[in-house]
Every structure is written in C-alpha cells, then in structure tokens.
Amino acid sequence: MAIVRLKALGREWVHEVSLGVSLLEAAEECGAPEGSACGGVCGCSTCHVYVMQGAELLSPAEENEEDIMDKAFDVRMSSRLGCQARVVKEGEVVVEITRESLDAFYNEHPDEIDPREAGSTA
Numbered sequence: 001m002a003i004v005r006l007k008a009l010g011r012e013w014v015h016e017v018s019l020g021v022s023l024l025e026a027a028e029e030c031g032a033p034e035g036s037a038c039g040g041v042c043g044c045s046t047c048h049v050y051v052m053q054g055a056e057l058l059s060p061a062e063e064n065e066e067d068i069m070d071k072a073f074d075v076r077m078s079s080r081l082g083c084q085a086r087v088v089k090e091g092e093v094v095v096e097i098t099r100e101s102l103d104a105f106y107n108e109h110p111d112e113i114d115p116r117e118a119g120s121t122a
C-alpha cells in the first residue's frame with residue numbers, strides 16, 4: 001500500500017492506494033478535483049499534476065505521456081499526467097493539482113462549486 005496526498009485550493013486529500021493505482025484513480029476515489037477530459041487515455045492534459053514528493057515511487061513517463069505534456073500549460077520538471085503516473089512502490093506521494101486540471105474538473109462537473117469563484121458575484 002502507498003499513500004497519495006493531493007493538494008489544491010488550500011486543501012489536502014489523503015488516500016491509501018494499492019500499488020498499480022494511478023494518481024488520477026486515487027483522486028477520483030477520494031473526491032479530489034482532478035480533471036480527466038479524455039477519460040484517462042492519455043489524450044488530453046487535463047489530469048496534469050506537479051509531483052512534490054515521491055516521484056521515484058511512480059512509473060516512469062513514457063513517450064506518449066511526454067508528447068501530450070508538450071501541449072500542457074505551465075509544465076515543470078515535476079509535471080506528470082495523473083492518468084499515466086502509477087504508484088509502483090510503497091511510500092508517500094505528494095502532488096499538487098494544477099490550475100489547468102482544476103479548470104477542467106470544474107468545467108466537467110458544473111454541479112460542483114468552484115471555491116475560486118464562490119462569492120465572486122457578491
């Protein structure tokens with residue numbers, strides 16, 4: 001087992017996962033707001049996250065992930081696609097959900113209140 005901590009919007013979601021689970025699957029299981037416009041098939045970049053800790057516990061990025069990452073916004077050394085990065089070793093992985101991914105999540109889930117917009121119409 002491993003622990004995945006997902007950070008966004010000043011909050012943190014902590015989830016215990018079995019080895020082989022992707023960061024996106026971990027986010028979906030614990031209700032963290034990570035986008036997944038293509039359904040997790042490496043066809044978009046809306047599951048873009050920054051890996052703050054535990055990158056060595058993840059499956060390495062393959063060529064198709066790197067190709068998609070070329071189209072993502074604000075790509076950093078720590079960038080991964082959540083649907084492609086799988087936890088393959090025990091330990092703790094800490095990720096920050098990118099703004100790109102948050103935007104996609106709230107577009108995909110109009111019933112969810114985007115805390116960044118809450119109160120902005122007052």
Ligand code: FES
Nearest residue numbers: 038042044047083
């Ligand atoms: S959900 Fe589309 S690339 Fe990950």
